[in-house]
Amino acid sequence: MDDRAPKLGLGEEIEVDGRRYEIVADADGGATLEPAITLSVGAIHRLAGGREATGVEVEAFFGAILADGEG
Numbered sequence: 001m002d003d004r005a006p007k008l009g010l011g012e013e014i015e016v017d018g019r020r021y022e023i024v025a026d027a028d029g030g031a032t033l034e035p036a037i038t039l040s041v042g043a044i045h046r047l048a049g050g051r052e053a054t055g056v057e058v059e060a061f062f063g064a065i066l067a068d069g070e071g
Contacts, residue, residue, distance in 0.1 A: 008023055009023065010023055010024065010025055010031060011023065011024075013036050014033075016033075019035070020035070020036035020038060021033040021034060021035060021036055022034055022035075022036040022037075
């Protein structure tokens with residue numbers, strides 16, 4: 001029997017107690033687990049009854065944030 005732990009890398013998904021997690025980088029240069037995103041935006045909208053924001057709505061709500069020159 002091989003008792004060695006598997007080698008895992010950033011971006012991989014693992015299952016712990018029936019829940020899916022993704023291995024992501026943390027602020028200190030290490031790694032941490034975060035819940036995996038398993039649904040597309042379209043599927044989330046169908047389940048929750050939402051919709052994508054229009055360009056006008058994005059500009060109205062986030063225009064100042066997007067125009068700060070940082071990205």
